[in-house]
Amino acid sequence: MDTVTRPRILVVGAGFAGVECVRRLERKLSPLDADVTLVTPFAYQLYLPLLPQVASGVLTPQSIALSLRRSRKYRTRIIPGGAIGVDLKSKVCVVRTITDKIVNERYDYIVLAPGSVTRTFDIPGLTEHAFGMKTLAEAAYVRDHVISQLDLADASDDPAERAARLQFVVVGGGYAGTETAACLQRLTHAAVKRYPRLDPKLIRWHLIDIAPKLMPELGDKLGRSAQEILARRGIEVSLGVSIDKAGPEEVTFTDGRVVPTHTLIWTAGVVASPLIATLGAETVRGRLAVDAEMTLPGQDGVFALGDSAAVPDLAKGQEGAICPPTAQHAMRQGRVVADNVIAALRNQPLSPYKHKDLGLVVDLGGKDAVSKPLGIELRGLPAQAVARGYHWSALRTNVAKVRVATNWLLNAVAGDDFVRTGFQARKPARLKDFEYTDSYLTQEQVRARVEGQPALESP
Numbered sequence: 001m002d003t004v005t006r007p008r009i010l011v012v013g014a015g016f017a018g019v020e021c022v023r024r025l026e027r028k029l030s031p032l033d034a035d036v037t038l039v040t041p042f043a044y045q046l047y048l049p050l051l052p053q054v055a056s057g058v059l060t061p062q063s064i065a066l067s068l069r070r071s072r073k074y075r076t077r078i079i080p081g082g083a084i085g086v087d088l089k090s091k092v093c094v095v096r097t098i099t100d101k102i103v104n105e106r107y108d109y110i111v112l113a114p115g116s117v118t119r120t121f122d123i124p125g126l127t128e129h130a131f132g133m134k135t136l137a138e139a140a141y142v143r144d145h146v147i148s149q150l151d152l153a154d155a156s157d158d159p160a161e162r163a164a165r166l167q168f169v170v171v172g173g174g175y176a177g178t179e180t181a182a183c184l185q186r187l188t189h190a191a192v193k194r195y196p197r198l199d200p201k202l203i204r205w206h207l208i209d210i211a212p213k214l215m216p217e218l219g220d221k222l223g224r225s226a227q228e229i230l231a232r233r234g235i236e237v238s239l240g241v242s243i244d245k246a247g248p249e250e251v252t253f254t255d256g257r258v259v260p261t262h263t264l265i266w267t268a269g270v271v272a273s274p275l276i277a278t279l280g281a282e283t284v285r286g287r288l289a290v291d292a293e294m295t296l297p298g299q300d301g302v303f304a305l306g307d308s309a310a311v312p313d314l315a316k317g318q319e320g321a322i323c324p325p326t327a328q329h330a331m332r333q334g335r336v337v338a339d340n341v342i343a344a345l346r347n348q349p350l351s352p353y354k355h356k357d358l359g360l361v362v363d364l365g366g367k368d369a370v371s372k373p374l375g376i377e378l379r380g381l382p383a384q385a386v387a388r389g390y391h392w393s394a395l396r397t398n399v400a401k402v403r404v405a406t407n408w409l410l411n412a413v414a415g416d417d418f419v420r421t422g423f424q425a426r427k428p429a430r431l432k433d434f435e436y437t438d439s440y441l442t443q444e445q446v447r448a449r450v451e452g453q454p455a456l457e458s459p
C-alpha cells in the first residue's frame, strides 16, 4: 500500500504520556494500518520523578534518560525537534528541528503530549535568576552550581561572600520542591566534610511556600512528619511566604527577610506547554480543555493528555474535577489515548479515561521518606522502600532498571565524589534557556507558515 494513503498519526512529546501512547500504537497497529510519527526534541524519555536524585548525584543523568531506540521493534518515525505551533483547520503541526529548520508536518490524527513547563509569576528578577527542576540539563546544572558554591566559598577569604555562597533557597513546598531541597541538603551536608576550611554551620537551606502546608496531598500527619525530617536536617521551612524579588546575590522574601544567596531554585508548580496556546482552543488554567475520551470537542482527530491537558477526573466524582499533573495519570492516559486513536481509525466508540489515584511517594534521601500508597501512611524505611520500589518498577526499560539500582547501591556503599563537571559553565542558565519557552509561534505566525505566506518575524 502507498504511504500517502495510510492515515498519519502524529504524537507530540516523548514523555510519560507520549511514549506510552506510541508504544501501544506500535503494538496494536500493523505498519500497514497507519504511519506513526513522534516529534521530540530529545532522544529519550525523561523519568522526571528521579530528577532531584540526579541533582544530588545519587543517580547519573543517563540512568533516568530512557532511550527511545532501545528495541528494534520500535518502528515509529522520530522527528528530532519541537512542535512550535498547530493549525487545527489545515491539520498541520509546525516543527522546529534541532537544526532550527522549520517544517510543516501534516497529520490525520494528532496526540498532544508536550507536558508542562515551570510556572513563573511576575516577580522582579525571577526569570533571570531562578533555576528550575524540570529538565535533565537543569538538574545537571543545579548540581554543578551547588558544588561550585562550595568550591567558591572555600576559595574565598571574604566572610560575607562565604556566607552568601553557602545559603540556598528552594521555592515550592510540593513534592518536587521538597524532594529537591531534601536531596540537595544531603549533598552539601556530605560534601562539606571534604572542605576542611568551611564551617558546616554556615550552610543554610531554606524551603519556602506561599501555602500554609507542605505537600497538602499527603494529609496533615504525613506533611508534619516530612516537615520534622527537614527541620531535623536543619532545613528552614517557611510557610505562607514567597519571593518579593530576586537578584544575583540576594533574594527578598515576602515577610521582609533579605537572604544573601547565589542559589534560587524555583519549583512552584507547572503550567501547560506554550504549544497549547498556539491552538487557540479553550483551556482550563492553561491546560487544553478535553473531554473524558481526551479528544478536543468540535475538532476531528485531536487528542491531548498528560500535564498539557485538563482531563476530567471521573474517579473523583466531582463536577469540574480534573486530573492532577502527575506521571501516574500521564502514563495511563497514554494507553487510553492510543486505544481511542485506534478506535477512531476503525470508526468504533471511544472509551473515557478513569483512574483512581494510587497515592504519593516522597523520597527525602537516605533512609528518609514519606509515602501514602493507597491511603496507607508510611514513614522512614518502609516509605523509602515503597518510593524506590514504585519508581524502579515504573522505569520502562530493563537496562534503566539496572542502571538505577546499581547507582543506588554504589551511592549507598561509596557515597558521592562531588565532581563538578563544568559542562554548562558560563552558558545562559535562565528558565527559558532550559525550557525553550520563547521558541513558539503566535497563532498568526502558524497560519502564515501553513498558508505559505512569507514567515512573520520569528519570536
Ligand SMILES: Cc1cc2nc3c(=O)[nH]c(=O)nc-3n(C[C@H](O)[C@H](O)[C@H](O)COP(=O)(O)OP(=O)(O)OC[C@H]3O[C@@H](n4cnc5c(N)ncnc54)[C@H](O)[C@@H]3O)c2cc1C
Pocket: 012, 013, 014, 015, 016, 017, 018, 039, 040, 041, 042, 044, 045, 046, 048, 049, 050, 051, 052, 081, 082, 083, 084, 113, 114, 115, 116, 133, 134, 175, 176, 273, 275, 305, 306, 307, 308, 325, 326, 327, 328, 329, 330, 331, 361
Ligand atoms: C521534580 C519532579 C518530581 C516529580 N515527581 C513525581 C512523582 O513522584 N509522581 C508522579 O506521578 N509525578 C511526578 N512528577 C510529575 C510528572 O513528572 C509529570 O506529571 C509527568 O512527567 C507528565 O507527563 P507528560 O507526558 O504529560 O509530560 P512529560 O513527561 O514532561 O513529557 C513531555 C515531553 O514533551 C517534550 N516536549 C515539550 N515540548 C515539546 C514540543 N513543543 N514539541 C515536542 N516535544 C515537546 C518534552 O521534552 C518531554 O519529553 C514530578 C515532576 C517533577 C518535575
